[in-house]
Amino acid sequence: MRASLGGKHVSGAERLVGEPLLQETVLELLRRPTSFDQMVLTVEKVEEVSLIEASLPISSRTFESVADARGFALKLLTDSGVPPRTAERGLRLLAEGAGPGGSVMRGAVLMDVETAGRLEEDPQRGVRTVRVDWKNRRAIERTLRERGMTSRTVDALALATKNILCGVVAELCWSDDPDYTTGYVASGKVGYVRIDPLKERGDPKGGRIYFIRKQDLPTLVECLEKRAFLIESLPD
Numbered sequence: 002m003r004a005s006l007g008g009k010h011v012s013g014a015e016r017l018v019g020e021p022l023l024q025e026t027v028l029e030l031l032r033r034p035t036s037f038d039q040m041v042l043t044v045e046k047v048e049e050v051s052l053i054e055a056s057l058p059i060s061s062r063t064f065e066s067v068a069d070a071r072g073f074a075l076k077l078l079t080d081s082g083v084p085p086r087t088a089e090r091g092l093r094l095l096a097e098g099a100g101p102g103g104s105v106m107r108g109a110v111l112m113d114v115e116t117a118g119r120l121e122e123d124p125q126r127g128v129r130t131v132r133v134d135w136k137n138r139r140a141i142e143r144t145l146r147e148r149g150m151t152s153r154t155v156d157a158l159a160l161a162t163k164n165i166l167c168g169v170v171a172e173l174c175w176s177d178d179p180d181y182t183t184g185y186v187a188s189g190k191v192g193y194v195r196i197d198p199l200k201e202r203g204d205p206k207g208g209r210i211y212f213i214r215k216q217d218l219p220t221l222v223e224c225l226e227k228r229a230f231l232i233e234s235l236p237d
């Protein structure tokens with residue numbers, strides 16, 4: 002589902018469910034944006050779904066300043082195998098707006114870990130991770146809410162788990178929502194690490210950087226955009 006108001010994107014979500022849940026899910030998505038004047042809802046049959054036993058493990062860190070939080074993100078990225086120069090460029094790019102003219106992109110930047118060069122075909126759209134969901138979304142939502150997190154984390158954790166499984170070396174994200182300052186670094190090495198504040202309140206810039214190995218590009222994009230995954234649980 003994607004919805005807009007006055008030509009501006011306001012809400013988007015994706016679900017992977019069994020046929021008996023179809024009607025209820027369409028209604029849930031229809032009610033999701035608080036206001037919109039256009040909505041596109043696509044329903045598609047998926048033939049093959051792979052199971053992922055457990056998501057990346059979650060941890061959270063809070064800092065006094067954006068500078069300290071970004072310094073920690075830089076450390077996690079380098080610990081994950083991203084050279085410092087590449088990690089620094091990624092952080093700078095998100096801070097400045099990675100789309101044309103400093104705009105916010107619809108999808109993610111693909112950044113070559115070795116050269117820090119950009120590999121996505123369309124710098125406005127970027128690459129979008131789709132076709133991933135939780136086998137039992139409600140239960141996961143309940144558990145994460147009990148641990149002080151929101152549905153944002155439910156979606157972002159699923160997305161990051163698929164990214165790492167598809168071969169992304171590490172991911173850096175913070176939202177373009179001016180009121181939401183918690184971002185994350187994810188990798189197979191460090192897990193899913195929530196970091197606050199990765200930007201100042203009121204800042205409308207945000208996005209995602211997928212640090213990848215150039216030789217993985219074709220298989221990785223195919224996996225992110227085409228393969229369907231259901232995640233079964235949170236790790237113990």
Ligand code: AMP
Pocket residue numbers: 105106107108109128129130131157160175176177178207208209
């Ligand atoms: P959000 O976490 O929804 O605020 O999204 C933050 C940024 O991540 C957006 O501005 C996009 O650049 C990017 N993004 C959002 N959804 C996806 C997706 N499904 N795949 C890749 N990048 C995305």
